[in-house]
Amino acid sequence: MTRLPRQLADLARMLTYMLCHRPDEFGLVLAADGFIPVKQVLQALTGEPDWGFVRRHHLDQMAALMQPPAFELAHDQIRCLAPGPARLRRPEATPPALLYAAIPPKAHGRVWEEGLKPPLEQELVLAATRETAMKLGRRRAPEPVIVTVQTQAALRAGIAFQGYGDELFLAPALPREFIQLPPPPPREEKTGPPPKLPAEPTPGSFMLELSQLASKAAKAKRKKKDPAWKATRRAVRKGKGS
Template sequence: MTIMSRDAVVTTSKLLSYVLRHRPDSIGLQLDANGWADVDELLQRLAEHGKPVARDLLDRVVAENDKQRFAFDAQRARIRASQGHSIDVELGLEPVQPPDVLYHGTASRFVTSVLATGLRAGSRQHVHLSGDVDTARRVGTRHGVPVILRVDTARMRADGAVFYRSDNGVWLTGPVAPRYLRVLDGAGD
């Protein structure tokens, strides 16, 4: 068994995020309509582009990623990113009813803009929401001093919004207008 450093797992996870979510063409890879790539072809293309990844490292990245960013198919022959694509893929998710409230973590420097214009998917296909405050806080912390926004999903649903839940538990939806957002106080809600 190969001993892999935590740094190798993190570096490989970032590489896979880039390739499987945003730029499969950067290594000459083509995803199918649902975002799947053949594992053997992925590993071959990575090696051809000077970024070799051993299969056991790939398996570890998929298994140990705390956000479960990647998934294998049942045969473990194909892999895809669970969500967060900036390229057009159809994840095959069915609409589901979310809880009445979800959360979004952002950096404090973005709050004024978000409260004025709402949440937008940006380069991604969907706005990403969290089911709990702690997850939203971790997301917001990646970008600076975190601020947690409470999202009134019950009202959004009543107004016709559609929600999906990715395989790793991230809630996905379209734009979130300012009227559905409220900054949480320090107590959490």
């Protein structure tokens, strides 16, 4: 087995626990083949003390150096090969009376009107405690909004929940009548910029404008007189010359 630098060896141990044993502790749900987006893994590591420094190149370096390979990176996905990805789905698990999700504020209005909907081709990830939900929600927004799921009413309506480890439950879309959340803040009406008012004249500017007008009027008056004066002068010159 290849000996890794200490930092990468510690990272390998952390990822082994995260992806092979208890992904539910970190709010991670693996696909059936064990893969999970690298972005989600990095977000989970950022929320853990002393692991915020990890970037994609650390994962690439670790995976390349480990012999035999213990992790597989395929484009934007990663999975654990040894001892193998965790199998935590529990279809028979009965959810508690309340489950929780934490949504970013920008989704507040939509969830208030439409209910909770999972991302395309995925499931809703619900937490058994408010604390876990807030921990997951803060990966997407500093101040997420807590949504409470009334599981018993949803079960009576035929909605199925599936346990995932000890911390999480998975569900399809949840209509509005099965969730509770605070009302969203009123939307701010967009208004245009206020009309521009003419600038107030500064002290002395009015007198300056009057003097400028008087000067222009005097120049115009002189221009009108110039042609007659010149005509008279020309007539005098002609008289002297005759």
